Amino acid sequence: MxxxxxxxxxxxAIQQALYLGEKVLFPERLVLQSPQAVKTQNTAEYCAVxxxxxxxxxxxxxxxxKNKQTKVGETVALKQRDGGFFNPVLNVQQKLAVxxxxxxxxxxxxxxxxxxxxxxxxxxVIEAILQIHFSLPDSRILVxxxxxxxxxxxxxxxxxxxxxxxxxxxxxxxxxxxAEQIDDMVKPYCKDGDDIQKALWSRIVVTTCSSAGLFYQxxxxxxxxxxxxxxxxxxxxxxxxxxPVGLVSEADGQIILVGDPKQLGPAIxxxxxxxxxxxxxxxxxxxxxxxYQRDEDAFGSxxxxxxxxxxxxxxxxxxxxxxxALPSKLFYHKELEVCADTSxxxxxxxxGKLPRKGFPLIFHGIKGSETREGCSPxxxxxxxxxxxxxxxxxxxxxxxxxxxxxxxxxxxxxxxxVEKIRFLLRSIDLEDIKVGTVxxxxxxxxxxxxxxxxxxxxVLIDDEKHCLGFLCNPKRFxxxxxxxxxxxxxxxxxxxxxxxxxxxxxxxxxxxNRVYIGCDLPAELEHLxxxx
Numbered sequence: 001m002x003x004x005x006x007x008x009x010x011x012x013a014i015q016q017a018l019y020l021g022e023k024v025l026f027p028e029r030l031v032l033q034s035p036q037a038v039k040t041q042n043t044a045e046y047c048a049v050x051x052x053x054x055x056x057x058x059x060x061x062x063x064x065x066k067n068k069q070t071k072v073g074e075t076v077a078l079k080q081r082d083g084g085f086f087n088p089v090l091n092v093q094q095k096l097a098v099x100x101x102x103x104x105x106x107x108x109x110x111x112x113x114x115x116x117x118x119x120x121x122x123x124x125v126i127e128a129i130l131q132i133h134f135s136l137p138d139s140r141i142l143v144x145x146x147x148x149x150x151x152x153x154x155x156x157x158x159x160x161x162x163x164x165x166x167x168x169x170x171x172x173x174x175x176x177x178x179a180e181q182i183d184d185m186v187k188p189y190c191k192d193g194d195d196i197q198k199a200l201w202s203r204i205v206v207t208t209c210s211s212a213g214l215f216y217q218x219x220x221x222x223x224x225x226x227x228x229x230x231x232x233x234x235x236x237x238x239x240x241x242x243x244p245v246g247l248v249s250e251a252d253g254q255i256i257l258v259g260d261p262k263q264l265g266p267a268i269x270x271x272x273x274x275x276x277x278x279x280x281x282x283x284x285x286x287x288x289x290x291x292y293q294r295d296e297d298a299f300g301s302x303x304x305x306x307x308x309x310x311x312x313x314x315x316x317x318x319x320x321x322x323x324x325a326l327p328s329k330l331f332y333h334k335e336l337e338v339c340a341d342t343s344x345x346x347x348x349x350x351x352g353k354l355p356r357k358g359f360p361l362i363f364h365g366i367k368g369s370e371t372r373e374g375c376s377p378x379x380x381x382x383x384x385x386x387x388x389x390x391x392x393x394x395x396x397x398x399x400x401x402x403x404x405x406x407x408x409x410x411x412x413x414x415x416x417x418v419e420k421i422r423f424l425l426r427s428i429d430l431e432d433i434k435v436g437t438v439x440x441x442x443x444x445x446x447x448x449x450x451x452x453x454x455x456x457x458x459v460l461i462d463d464e465k466h467c468l469g470f471l472c473n474p475k476r477f478x479x480x481x482x483x484x485x486x487x488x489x490x491x492x493x494x495x496x497x498x499x500x501x502x503x504x505x506x507x508x509x510x511x512x513n514r515v516y517i518g519c520d521l522p523a524e525l526e527h528l529x530x531x532x
Contacts, residue, residue: 009213010239016222016246020108024245024255027109027291030308035103036254037135086130086163087123091339093303094124097311101128101256102135105308108248110255110286112310116332117482118318118340118445121258125231126157128256132227133168133204142225144209144244146236146266148177150443154231155186155206167192170199172207172214200224209236212244223249227256232443233283234259237266241282257283262331264442264475294333304333318445318485320345322359326509327482330502331474340485347447348487353394355515360487363510365494365518370456378416384452384491385417389424391450391489396430409446410435411480417454438480449484453492453503477502495522 017025085095097113100106115121125143132139145151155171158164171186172193182190193199193207196218207214209230228248230241245255261284268279277285286292287310296304303312314335316324321338328336348360355362368383388410395403410425410433412418421435434446441449477500481488490506494516497503504524510516511528521528 005213006210006240009210009216009243010237012213012216013242013246014239016216017242019222019250020246020248023108024110027286027289030106030109030291030306032105032308033107033252035105037102037104037131038099085127086161087127090123090127091120091313091315093311093313093315094120094127096307097124097313098128098131100307100311101254102131104254107252107254108250109291109309110245110257110282112283112287112292113256113258114287114305114310114312115258115260116262116313116316116336117260117327117479118316119313119336120315120317121260121313122153122157122231124313125154125229125258126161129154129158129204129229130161130163133164136226139203139226140224141204141227141229142212142244142247143204143206143229143231144212145231146209146240147232148173148181148208150232151206151208152183152186155189156183158204158206159185159189164204168202169204169206170202172196172199172205172211174208174211196220209240209243212247215247216243220247222247223251223253225249225253227254229256229258230283231258233257234261234263234281235266235442236281236283237268237278238280238282238285239278240266245282257286259283261287262475263479264439267439303335315339317341319482320360320486322361322513323481323484323488326506327478330505331478344447345486351487352398353391355517356513359513359515361510361513361515362487362489363494363507363516363518364489364491365516365521366491367493367495367519368456370454373416376416378414379454380414380416380420381452381454381456382420384454385420385424387491388421388450388452389428391491392425392430392433393428395448396433397428403448405430405432406434407447408433408450409441409444409448409483410450410452411438411441411483412452412454413437413476414454417452421452438476441483442479445483445485447485448487448489449480450489451480451491453490453497455496456493457496472500474502481506494519494525498522498524 022028101111113121113124129141129143132141143154145154158169169189170192171189173190179187192202196214199205200220225247226249228244230236230244233241248255265279265281265284268274292310294304299306303314305312314337316336317339319340324336324338328334349358354360364387366383366387368381370379370381372379392408395408396405410421412421415437418435418437425431425433425435494507498507507525508528511525
């Protein structure tokens with residue numbers, strides 16, 4: 001069933017966004033504003049570097065050298081309350097991001113928090129919200145995300161901070177959302193959200209991007225919110241992001257977009273809409289503009305990005321180094337640092353099925369046969385489905401390496417393959433293992449991820465009329481291989497996968513580390529089979 005309300009809200013947001021102007025929608029130069037607040041403890045005006053900290057005067061000179069059009073406005077250090085960060089374990093990049101958000105010198109030009117997988121985006125967002133709330137007494141914060149799950153998580157984490165007084169925060173839900181879908185800890189914040197006018201009395205409003213459109217239907221003054229934070233902004237279409245952004249204060253408002261443009265973007269099914277660019281999020285479009293571009297010469301000491309506009313988180317707290325190396329190389333300029341709990345990510349280094357002990361990756365080559373049922377357009381591969389079931393059984397039912405079923409995730413690109421794998425797992429009493437498409441796994445993490453790639457007919461590779469699942473979609477590939485903490489198993493046909501640059505790189509990586517097993521290799525990779 002198609003609901004017109006979200007589309008109408010997007011349309012209205014586009015019309016209202018006209019007043020935001022080029023500084024927000026098409027920024028070409030940065031005009032610095034006076035800082036709204038400057039932290040005085042552990043957050044001096046520093047740039048994050050690999051081997052220490054640099055003084056601000058050096059950074060400001062680099063900013064000027066990079067863009068002569070940049071105008072540095074009058075800076076006034078406001079008196080900050082005593083105390084440092086609420087979360088004492090934030091890393092250098094997270095602290096820098098919070099400090100820049102709190103300062104707000106780039107406003108109204110959006111500030112981007114670039115968070116690769118497992119780098120603690122949500123932790124940083126929660127700290128930023130708390131710092132704004134307590135440091136800027138006149139602030140009114142609108143926090144949004146494209147999904148209810150991501151929005152509820154923010155509300156839950158703020159609740160768990162135990163720092164907010166009753167009435168400070170409200171969770172606004174869509175009218176059709178049932179109470180059964182809401183976490184019990186979040187429900188108390190939803191009661192005040194039933195009355196939109198009453199919700200505006202709270203200084204922190206949490207809702208989805210679409211439900212933020214409810215404020216347009218009231219007499220809410222445009223510009224009511226001093227800060228608009230859009231989490232998971234890479235998954236929202238640009239019109240969807242503009243719904244909350246259009247409510248920011250025109251005079252002194254600040255926009256913060258949080259996400260990863262290298263992961264999955266908005267789900268747009270219309271080919272016409274894709275042609276006109278709706279599959280690109282506002283986060284991704286802004287990050288591709290010159291003002292936000294990576295520049296190692298100008299900003300090498302600050303993570304290669306202008307720290308006034310963008311902070312890239314680099315410390316990964318999720319995955320084993322063997323699983324992080326390839327996505328770091330393909331998508332993140334080899335900058336991701338392994339900071340995960342060693343006791344967790346080394347859990348499978350001695351698993352008996354590993355081709356190479358101490359290296360928690362398996363690429364299992366299978367020449368299966370893909371097929372479809374009836375008029376269904378969805379593909380499935382019975383041979384791969386059986387192999388996935390066998391790995392699940394070996395992991396969950398082996399006495400030597402018993403793994404909780406809740407720690408295993410199975411990803412497949414097609415609904416029909418998901419259905420077949422679920423059926424097989426039910427037959428061996430492993431129905432509690434989560435099986436789903438890559439879209440269902442974005443933002444999640446599991447100890448073990450098993451990936452079935454399904455497609456097996458080489459003749460279809462060059463046929464644009466056929467959807468090839470993971471193939472030809474680097475973002476989908478990136479999400480799929482970055483969900484695992486301690487073990488990644490990939491099942492697929494190497495003769496098909498070698499045609500895709502990302503999967504070819506994964507095949508080469510597997511061969512060079514001697515973790516490829518299964519069928520014969522395509523001619524392109526035979527020279528790597530004997531690599532030591």
